[in-house]
Amino acid sequence: xSTHTNTDAAGSRNAGNPIVEQRIALxxxxxxxxxxxxxxxxATLLDVIRDELGLxxxxxxxxxxxxxxxxxxxxxxxxxxxxxLAASFSEADVTTIEGVGxxxxxxxxxxxxxRHDALQCGYCTPGxxxxxxxxxxxxxxxIEEIREGMSGNLCRCGAYTNIIAAIAEVAGR
Amino acid sequence: xxxxxxxxxxxxxxxxxxxxxxxxxxxxxxxxxxxxxLWKSGLAAPQNVVDISHLPLADISRDGDTLVLGALxxxxxxxxxxxxxxxxxxxxEAILASASAQVRNMASVxxxxxxxxxxxxxxxxxxxxxxxxxxxxxxxxHGENRHAALFGSAAGCVAxxxxxxxxALAAFDTEITVRSTIGERRLTLQELYPLPSATAASDSSxxxxxxxxxxxIHRASRFAPRSIYLKIRDRASFEFAVVSVAAALRVEDxxxxxxxxxxxxxxxxxxxxxxxxxxxxGRAPTEPAFLAAGEQAIEGARPLEKNTFKIPLLRxxxxxALQSVRGGS
Ligand SMILES: Cc1cc2nc3c(=O)[nH]c(=O)nc-3n(C[C@H](O)[C@H](O)[C@H](O)COP(=O)(O)OP(=O)(O)OC[C@H]3O[C@@H](n4cnc5c(N)ncnc54)[C@H](O)[C@@H]3O)c2cc1C
Ligand code: SF4
Ligand code: FES
Ligand code: FES
Numbered sequence: 001x002s003t004h005t006n007t008d009a010a011g012s013r014n015a016g017n018p019i020v021e022q023r024i025a026l027x028x029x030x031x032x033x034x035x036x037x038x039x040x041x042x043a044t045l046l047d048v049i050r051d052e053l054g055l056x057x058x059x060x061x062x063x064x065x066x067x068x069x070x071x072x073x074x075x076x077x078x079x080x081x082x083x084x085l086a087a088s089f090s091e092a093d094v095t096t097i098e099g100v101g102x103x104x105x106x107x108x109x110x111x112x113x114x115r116h117d118a119l120q121c122g123y124c125t126p127g128x129x130x131x132x133x134x135x136x137x138x139x140x141x142x143i144e145e146i147r148e149g150m151s152g153n154l155c156r157c158g159a160y161t162n163i164i165a166a167i168a169e170v171a172g173r
Numbered sequence: 174x175x176x177x178x179x180x181x182x183x184x185x186x187x188x189x190x191x192x193x194x195x196x197x198x199x200x201x202x203x204x205x206x207x208x209x210x211l212w213k214s215g216l217a218a219p220q221n222v223v224d225i226s227h228l229p230l231a232d233i234s235r236d237g238d239t240l241v242l243g244a245l246x247x248x249x250x251x252x253x254x255x256x257x258x259x260x261x262x263x264x265x266e267a268i269l270a271s272a273s274a275q276v277r278n279m280a281s282v283x284x285x286x287x288x289x290x291x292x293x294x295x296x297x298x299x300x301x302x303x304x305x306x307x308x309x310x311x312x313x314x315h316g317e318n319r320h321a322a323l324f325g326s327a328a329g330c331v332a333x334x335x336x337x338x339x340x341a342l343a344a345f346d347t348e349i350t351v352r353s354t355i356g357e358r359r360l361t362l363q364e365l366y367p368l369p370s371a372t373a374a375s376d377s378s379x380x381x382x383x384x385x386x387x388x389x390i391h392r393a394s395r396f397a398p399r400s401i402y403l404k405i406r407d408r409a410s411f412e413f414a415v416v417s418v419a420a421a422l423r424v425e426d427x428x429x430x431x432x433x434x435x436x437x438x439x440x441x442x443x444x445x446x447x448x449x450x451x452x453x454x455g456r457a458p459t460e461p462a463f464l465a466a467g468e469q470a471i472e473g474a475r476p477l478e479k480n481t482f483k484i485p486l487l488r489x490x491x492x493x494a495l496q497s498v499r500g501g502s
Contacts (some may be wrong), residue, residue, distance in 0.1 A: 001233075009383070014459065022181065024178050040176065041178070041179055041180055041222065042176070042178055042179060048453050063213065064210055064213065065206055065209075065272075065273075065275070065276055066485055068273065068275060071275055074278075077249070077278045078274060078275050078278060079278050079279050080206075080273075080275040080276060080279065081204045081276050082209075083204075083209045083210065083276070083279060084204060084205065084209075084279065085181070085209065085222070085224070087181045087183075087222050087224070088183075088202065088205065088226055088227075097185055113478075131274070131275070135274070138274075140419065147410075148410055149274055150267035151273055151274075151409075151410035151411040152272070152273025152274050152275045152276065152411055172362070
């Protein structure tokens, strides 16, 4: 397994900046790969994933915990990465949509989203799929529980009916 | 959107956390779900963020008939805990009606009790707010005050308390353990949430550097068969309460022997409905007693221009909550 760092990119970005900001060293596993990172104390996990690592599947919708577009899994549990301070997540095991399935081997949830046409613009979809995968491990017993369990993921296009149908199929409900 | 810069440090143990948290301009970070919102909005500008989220204060246990929640226990872990589900179902209901699964996986119970008000004027620095800037005036009082309180407001602030969990805890005998560099003390929930001062600058009685370490809920399991957290919101899920009611009854020989009622969304603190409780004691758990409790709940309400609808809503929510628990589970 290779180890990645972000210090080169960060170093050049800060070049010529007279104010020395605190940088926090942290190690994380992201999609099974080990990363040794240096992050700003103020960086959110979402910012690190997108801007430092270039994993742009997680979206910055509201940046306030209210839309679910930034959903990632930490140790299999879904969180809103926009409200997560990256520095607090050292040693965390993070999964983003880039770590789920692949083009020729889709995750069953991804395949179900395609079969059910569970998206329009696709902006909310990475968050929806990660959230739905985490919901499966919470064992939703009914459509009602799936709907409630997915209430943290908004879809501006209103693809809700098909999203719920896709999840229900995978959940066997 | 981003807030001011700060230094981050991770507390290595409780004493380290208390020492670091006691410095000026330090703020504890637990789940960060409210702190990061406040910081991004420019409402919190700590110089030192002290990360307490890795301290071993997340245990959920029972000590006799006392439920002990470590302050750092996640909302999702509390609501999924078998003991809480069995003996304290109302606490589960209040948590599961809070925020979203994503937020509940991050948020701690201690942080939940200390979240700031959701008054939209408070949350937007462009608007006038006494709570945020003492003396600036209260934009809500004569402005958009649909969300405002009916009870307990200070002269300068009509905001409500936002926590659902706090309302459930207010119905029971709840004790909060607080540590600081000076030592440990235990507060009742009423002591944690006193009636606000004139500008209502803070939402709790804690001082800077005070850390909640545990929440204890005493002798509440007897209410498990007849309890409910009823939350009325503007949308079916993932929304703060317009009005909420925590209701618990104990029925003996066909009569109400004990009643606990608290309401949310209507006061600057979780609002115990003692008048309603008194109206129920010794009566059959039927409509006449429930209606009397509903009427008592709205006694003395002081509405503003746009929130008078909350008066019948509160009355009816009390009645509905009681109707749904009367049969027991
Ligand atoms: C989108 C969204 C929707 C929400 N909806 C609801 C809802 O419907 N109902 C509801 O009740 N809540 C709701 N919330 C609020 C949420 O429950 C709280 O933000 C959360 O519980 C706070 O816990 P935390 O651990 O993240 O606290 P943090 O954000 O880490 O801390 C909050 C505050 O408490 C302080 N603090 C934290 N822990 C301690 C401690 N142990 N001792 C002393 N000080 C401490 C921090 O310094 C900070 O000032 C919502 C939040 C979001 C983002
Ligand atoms: S009600 Fe309180 S929090 Fe809201 S604007 Fe008025 S002073 Fe600020
Ligand atoms: S971007 Fe995180 S919840 Fe909206
Ligand atoms: S598909 Fe467009 S936001 Fe959901």
